[in-house]
Amino acid sequence: MPLILRKIRKPKWYKNPGVPWLKGEDLQADALGDLNSKDNKLSVWLIEDNRSNLERVIAALASTCDSPTNIDIVLLEQNVLDKLSIRWLTTIGDSCDDEINKAFHIDLIQLTATKLFEFAGQIQQNGTKTRFLEKHVVQMLTKQISTGNISRDKIKQTLLDDIS
Amino acid sequence: MSNVRSQATQYLVEDVFSKTDQDSFHKYFFTQHNYFLTLSKTIRETDADKDLLFFFSQVFSRKGQVLDTFAKRFNSISDPSSFYRNYSLNYDNSTSESLIPRDSSTLPQNISDVYNKIILIFSSALDESFEDGMQSHFSKDLEKIIFKYIFRSINALITVLLDPATNTELVSEALRLLARIKQSETYNIRLWILEQSLRNYSARIRDSATLGLSSIDDPKSIPALKDAIQREIYPELREDMLTVLSQLENSWKCR
Numbered sequence: 001m002p003l004i005l006r007k008i009r010k011p012k013w014y015k016n017p018g019v020p021w022l023k024g025e026d027l028q029a030d031a032l033g034d035l036n037s038k039d040n041k042l043s044v045w046l047i048e049d050n051r052s053n054l055e056r057v058i059a060a061l062a063s064t065c066d067s068p069t070n071i072d073i074v075l076l077e078q079n080v081l082d083k084l085s086i087r088w089l090t091t092i093g094d095s096c097d098d099e100i101n102k103a104f105h106i107d108l109i110q111l112t113a114t115k116l117f118e119f120a121g122q123i124q125q126n127g128t129k130t131r132f133l134e135k136h137v138v139q140m141l142t143k144q145i146s147t148g149n150i151s152r153d154k155i156k157q158t159l160l161d162d163i164s
Numbered sequence: 165m166s167n168v169r170s171q172a173t174q175y176l177v178e179d180v181f182s183k184t185d186q187d188s189f190h191k192y193f194f195t196q197h198n199y200f201l202t203l204s205k206t207i208r209e210t211d212a213d214k215d216l217l218f219f220f221s222q223v224f225s226r227k228g229q230v231l232d233t234f235a236k237r238f239n240s241i242s243d244p245s246s247f248y249r250n251y252s253l254n255y256d257n258s259t260s261e262s263l264i265p266r267d268s269s270t271l272p273q274n275i276s277d278v279y280n281k282i283i284l285i286f287s288s289a290l291d292e293s294f295e296d297g298m299q300s301h302f303s304k305d306l307e308k309i310i311f312k313y314i315f316r317s318i319n320a321l322i323t324v325l326l327d328p329a330t331n332t333e334l335v336s337e338a339l340r341l342l343a344r345i346k347q348s349e350t351y352n353i354r355l356w357i358l359e360q361s362l363r364n365y366s367a368r369i370r371d372s373a374t375l376g377l378s379s380i381d382d383p384k385s386i387p388a389l390k391d392a393i394q395r396e397i398y399p400e401l402r403e404d405m406l407t408v409l410s411q412l413e414n415s416w417k418c419r
Contacts, residue, residue: 010400010404014400017398018367018401030333036293065296069297070296072296133408135411
């Protein structure tokens, strides 16, 4: 089953006792900040069920940053979109990896506040949240640059200076 | 947070930091000098938090030159935590006393100016959204201040970061910035701030401190991180701390 990937910030998704005042399966309000829709669309990435493209997508996410950083992600089974009746469309991503942008990027479209909240609930209950530390992300990014999958010309100078 | 620390912090937050006018704040504090000495004695007697004592002395020191000299001495020391434990133990001696001047009739503009600039940056950023790896207006402005005022800015920043009333997201961003900037003069004190932030009441801030230590990748932080892991009640964060510990230990082996 293919997966969908969304970049998040793990602490926003902490449950009790990480956030003592949260009850039961409550979600912090700040978590919704990781699901900022634009024009009622939300950008996510498709990950092969054997996760063979995961590293390349992580590098692609990192390629748009101003500086090296950790990348926190959540992975959800793609059939969640059917369960929530969320429509999606293949669109071109905006990372520095053109191939990834065309092959593995989708937009969740025609989102309502209710669907977005339900999507957040699915992340909380069924999502696999993973952190890639900065050092590892830099290694992944450097590898994609050296193989030519990501062009140095597209990366911000501030990021290039820090990873060189 | 220990009882004494929470009591001490609560008192300071409610009764001292709540002064809206920084000039009044400084004048108020310096007229309550004896209170501070009593408080520091209480902290020392209960052995609760000598680090807090250090912070208080930094916050309430008016003399910019003394602050800078102290901070430079501090920054040249390879093991800051033991240094200011010794400093706290020797608090009653004249060297320590000189950091808390008794004459509050004149206020040097340099300290309160930097503090006020930092407060303004924090206040202006309350509605800003942050994303890992992306520079924000908040981090740009704060970075400028740190490079311009160096130790004075770090000392003023400590005050803000320690204040439980400060927005946790902004504290988290500030900690990430402290890890990221390249400034050799303040390296030790920045590392120390991150290590101390592993004890923060907020899991979000502890996480940012952990990420900051991962970013700096200095094996010197291994003991502080191990302590934090022992204390950490939240399993997910503990797992993340363990991953960073593994990274630091690998870095240690590679040196």
